Amino acid sequence: MDSARSRPVGVSESTLAGQQIDLWKVAKRCGHAYLLPSSGTGCWEDVFAAIITLNDPLRCDPRIMDSAVLYALYVATVVGAIALILIMPGAFSTAIRRIGGLLGAATLGGLWLWLGRFLPELGTDQAPFLYYYLFSGIAIIAAVRVISHTKPVYAALWFVMVILSSAGLLLILQAEFMAFALVIIYGGAILVTYMFVIMLAAQAGDASHAEDAPEYDRVAREPVLAVLVGFLMMALLLTAIHEPAPEVPAARGPSDMAIKVAMLTDRPEERAIQRLPPEQRELVRQTFGQRGMAEAFGPVIAQIADRELQTRELEEFQAAIGAWVEAQPWRDVKPRPSTQQLPLLVDRLLLETIDQQVSSIAGRALTEEDRRLLQQTLANQRVLGNVERVGFDLFNAHPLGLELAGVILLVALIGAVIMARQRVTAADEPEQPAIDEEVSA
Amino acid sequence: MSTPLSGMLLSHFLMTGAILFGLGLIGFVTRRNLIIMFLCTELMFQGVVISLVSLSLHHGNFEGQTFVIFVLTIAAAEAALALGLVVLLYRGRKTLDGTAWALLRG
Numbered sequence: 001m002d003s004a005r006s007r008p009v010g011v012s013e014s015t016l017a018g019q020q021i022d023l024w025k026v027a028k029r030c031g032h033a034y035l036l037p038s039s040g041t042g043c044w045e046d047v048f049a050a051i052i053t054l055n056d057p058l059r060c061d062p063r064i065m066d067s068a069v070l071y072a073l074y075v076a077t078v079v080g081a082i083a084l085i086l087i088m089p090g091a092f093s094t095a096i097r098r099i100g101g102l103l104g105a106a107t108l109g110g111l112w113l114w115l116g117r118f119l120p121e122l123g124t125d126q127a128p129f130l131y132y133y134l135f136s137g138i139a140i141i142a143a144v145r146v147i148s149h150t151k152p153v154y155a156a157l158w159f160v161m162v163i164l165s166s167a168g169l170l171l172i173l174q175a176e177f178m179a180f181a182l183v184i185i186y187g188g189a190i191l192v193t194y195m196f197v198i199m200l201a202a203q204a205g206d207a208s209h210a211e212d213a214p215e216y217d218r219v220a221r222e223p224v225l226a227v228l229v230g231f232l233m234m235a236l237l238l239t240a241i242h243e244p245a246p247e248v249p250a251a252r253g254p255s256d257m258a259i260k261v262a263m264l265t266d267r268p269e270e271r272a273i274q275r276l277p278p279e280q281r282e283l284v285r286q287t288f289g290q291r292g293m294a295e296a297f298g299p300v301i302a303q304i305a306d307r308e309l310q311t312r313e314l315e316e317f318q319a320a321i322g323a324w325v326e327a328q329p330w331r332d333v334k335p336r337p338s339t340q341q342l343p344l345l346v347d348r349l350l351l352e353t354i355d356q357q358v359s360s361i362a363g364r365a366l367t368e369e370d371r372r373l374l375q376q377t378l379a380n381q382r383v384l385g386n387v388e389r390v391g392f393d394l395f396n397a398h399p400l401g402l403e404l405a406g407v408i409l410l411v412a413l414i415g416a417v418i419m420a421r422q423r424v425t426a427a428d429e430p431e432q433p434a435i436d437e438e439v440s441a
Numbered sequence: 442m443s444t445p446l447s448g449m450l451l452s453h454f455l456m457t458g459a460i461l462f463g464l465g466l467i468g469f470v471t472r473r474n475l476i477i478m479f480l481c482t483e484l485m486f487q488g489v490v491i492s493l494v495s496l497s498l499h500h501g502n503f504e505g506q507t508f509v510i511f512v513l514t515i516a517a518a519e520a521a522l523a524l525g526l527v528v529l530l531y532r533g534r535k536t537l538d539g540t541a542w543a544l545l546r547g
Contacts, residue, residue, distance in 0.1 A: 217473070390507060390510075412517075
């Protein structure tokens with residue numbers, strides 16, 4: 001704390017960045033709500049602002065970060081591993097595999113109940129958790145069926161189930177575009193390809209009896225060892241994810257770090273370096289500057305002015321908005337708004353400009369009703385959906401990656417064509433049946 | 442759009458991702474059917490996708506979701522090539538058994 005107080009005015013950025021990263025870890029550990037869709041990696045100032053404006057002190061919930069969760073996870077991992085060994089095909093009879101399935105389902109249900117126990121204590125919105133438990137449970141059960149089913153067709157169908165439920169998970173995460181892309185690309189394109197190959201390469205035989213499945217489908221290879229290794233890795237991952245953080249000072253109320261940061265940001269020379277990240281600025285410009293505010297507001301303005309508008313008036317309106325965006329009046333607001341407040345602030349400031357413009361067009365002062373109408377229009381205009389944001393990030397930040405992805409797809413296409421043209425003769429079969437007829441049959 | 446993803450919910454999603462990845466790994470190692478082995482790699486991709494998207498929401502930027510697009514690209518390329526390979530191998534040996542091709546085992 002003392003070092004912060006005696007910090008010289010021209011202190012290097014790297015010192016500050018180090019503290020910011022520490023603070024970021026603190027915030028992350030404590031699960032503090034910090035999110036603005038457009039905030040990039042470079043805006044540590046936003047983390048500052050967000051944490052300082054939070055009313056409650058940096059405080060981890062000891063009930064949640066309890067190591068009991070970890071032990072429950074270990075128990076579930078061990079029981080789940082035993083269940084999966086029983087379920088894997090080949091080693092045990094059908095009845096025992098069913099028992100394994102019940103054991104696995106009971107483990108999953110028990111784990112979910114154990115984790116759900118904490119929900120009332122969280123005091124936050126519980127709906128995401130409930131949907132999470134539903135979709136995640138379906139995904140895990142379907143994944144177990146994928147790796148344990150003896151028939152490839154059914155395994156592929158269960159995999160579709162995994163896709164659908166993880167698309168549900170992505171919807172909870174507000175990643176609508178990814179959810180639908182997953183269903184279309186995976187559930188549609190890729191799985192259909194798998195079905196075709198299964199059809200082309202399937203063994204003849206009655207599919208209604210498990211005994212008719214070929215031996216390599218019925219008997220798994222070293223299931224015990226594989227399950228042990230796999231669940232060991234899973235336990236390690238779960239430990240890393242759920243590990244309580246005893247080293248975080250924030251566990252005892254407001255940390256020294258937070259106080260330090262609060263002092264830092266109170267200094268005027270610190271405020272000077274707090275600025276809007278470039279991509280956020282660009283986003284605001286995109287939203288307000290180029291998306292035709294005149295078109296969006298035209299009908300509303302005409303309604304308020306109660307007459308037909310001339311093109312010149314609309315052009316002037318658009319120009320005024322554009323000038324406002326270029327001027328970026330929200331940059332100079334003190335104290336700096338938090339990341340969640342910023343969009344609201346931008347709206348409020350922009351509305352002042354819009355009100356001014358519209359009242360000059362209408363030739364009278366605006367009523368409350370007019371203002372509400374304008375606010376509504378602006379709110380409709382402002383919202384960038386998930387698809388737009390992903391596209392924005394993709395084409396702005398990763399153009400090279402996009403090109404490379406295209407090249408990879410092209411190479412894969414060429415490779416697949418070359419591979420399909422190969423004529424293969426079985427080396428260890430003296431009498432070679434006509435391959436083409438058999439494949440097409 | 443600006444609903445936060447708390448650390449608690451984040452660890453839940455990462456847990457699902459880890460479990461799906463682990464199950465895919467187990468399946469890839471134990472199953473002998475080539476097609477199911479490749480299905481299991483797709484299962485591992487699913488785990489990664491869920492982790493990427495949840496971290497993306499947690500950190501409040503869209504890098505993670507953008508990377509899912511690349512994951513999908515790789516998955517599509519992999520499916521095309523791997524399944525072509527499977528058909529090729531099946532033509533050669535008339536079996537989908539992966540162990541039938543274990544020539545280098547010694």
